[in-house]
Amino acid sequence: MEQIGIIGVGEIARAIVEGLSDGVAEPPRIHLSPRGAATAAEPARRYPNAQVRADNQDVADRSDVLILAVRPQDAAAALPGLRIGDGSVVVSAIAGIGIDELRGMPGTDAPLVRTIPMPAVRERRSVTVAHPSHPVVDALFDRLGGTLPVADEAAFSVFSTLTGTLSTHYRYLATLTDWASRQGVPAEEADRYVRGPSPGNRARRRARAGRRDPLPPAAAGDHETAGGSSERIRTTWFDAANAEALTRALDGFLARLRQVRQRRPPVLSGTGRG
Ligand SMILES: NC(=O)c1ccc[n+]([C@@H]2O[C@H](COP(=O)([O-])OP(=O)(O)OC[C@H]3O[C@@H](n4cnc5c(N)ncnc54)[C@H](OP(=O)(O)O)[C@@H]3O)[C@@H](O)[C@H]2O)c1
Known part of the structure; x- marks a missing residue:
């Protein structure tokens, strides 16, 4: 079964869990970081395929696809020291942190994809900008309304700016x-x-x-x-x-x-x- 981890359970994480799980016959197994226990417990209560794990490392260890959804200012505290298997795929939703900077934070050579998931992924109606294109990540966001892979980080920043409006x-x-x-x-x-x-x-x-x-x-x-x-x-x-x-x-x-x-x-x- 597909194993998806999310570190940073706030608005975007909850939207992703809902979009991947609500009314879905065979939803993926989703592992959630425990910070903000009440917030993290809510999607786990609603969807049996989602569970809150002991800590961020536990989430990373269980996941084939690891989504990073902490606020930019929390990344420097959340990511260093995290060990991510090279066979995983890391999906960052963190605004404003480029791939080079991100690569230096957790310890991994796993593929790293930047994305801009919007709250409307919970209704599977929002196209998610992604860079670079990766088949696993494209397939994930195709289920949530579509993926828009962009050519480079310059184009990604243009879309980030549009998101800001x-x-x-x-x-x-x-x-x-x-x-x-x-x-x-x-x-x-x-x-x-x-x-x-x-x-x-x-x-x-x-x-x-x-x-x-x-x-x-x-x-x-x-x-x-x-x-x-x-x-x-x-x-x-x-x-x-x-x-x-x-x-x-x-x-x-x-x-x-x-x-x-x-x-x-x-x-x-x-x-x-x-
Ligand atoms: N909301 C949007 O429309 C949107 C759109 C595109 C991209 N983004 C990006 O997506 C990311 C998440 O945004 P959001 O709106 O979902 O933010 P959010 O609602 O504030 O959620 C972030 C969560 O991360 C948790 N967190 C902080 N430090 C952590 C740590 N060390 N380990 C585990 N969890 C930790 C926070 O817990 P505490 O509250 O306890 O600190 C909070 O529950 C941001 O980088 C944002 O720029 C957001």
Whole structure:
């Protein structure tokens, strides 16, 4: 049976466990690091194929594929001293640490692949950027929505930068929904409309669970690691003043549309579609 280990059980690890296990007839065996016992125990409680192990080395010893999902600032404490068999494949989800730097941390000559898994892998709807391409890693993320192997680390960094804009994007959508609901439009309709066909959004998962209330703005936090690039872009660019500026622009545009309607009777007047 396939043996997958994860060191660093937070948002991304939980999403990977869920994506690999939820409703899957023959899920892989998943070994989880014990740090933050309550957090690590939650996926293990939900999925019998996942178990919390004694320590990080125990996880590494049991795994053919070892996923590193600690925060960048924790890597220097988590990885040195870790022994990883050369027959394993190491998958790093750690943002901002290049392959050369990573190679020097745990003791291994195993193949090392950098990836950008997103929270939507839990719904098997998110494409995961990977470098370099490796058949085992490509097959793993193909099960979670697809793999996008990129040619080099320069291209990988471009995708990392794009990733850093996503929580800003979700906050932007939440601002649009808030604004629309203040204009009297049902929030769930505005939410469904502005989210459109975007893949892997939590709104779909909530809808499947029968929840029709709009996603709270705090959902941006799911796409961020504390102190990471996503948080920095959101808080420096999409701050309260920017949200207010967007709201004012929307107000201004709506006011202009209303003036136009007042001056010129709508062609479809009486159909309810003007
Ligand atoms: N969230 C995203 O959307 C996203 C997207 C792409 C890439 N990433 C990257 O993926 C990595 C994980 O992100 P995340 O959002 O899942 O972070 P997270 O929710 O903060 O989870 C990280 C986990 O690692 C644990 N940890 C810290 N030191 C450890 C150690 N020595 N041994 C074992 N576990 C340790 C932490 O425990 P404590 O809380 O007790 O410290 C925490 O449970 C980060 O490098 C991030 O840059 C995240």
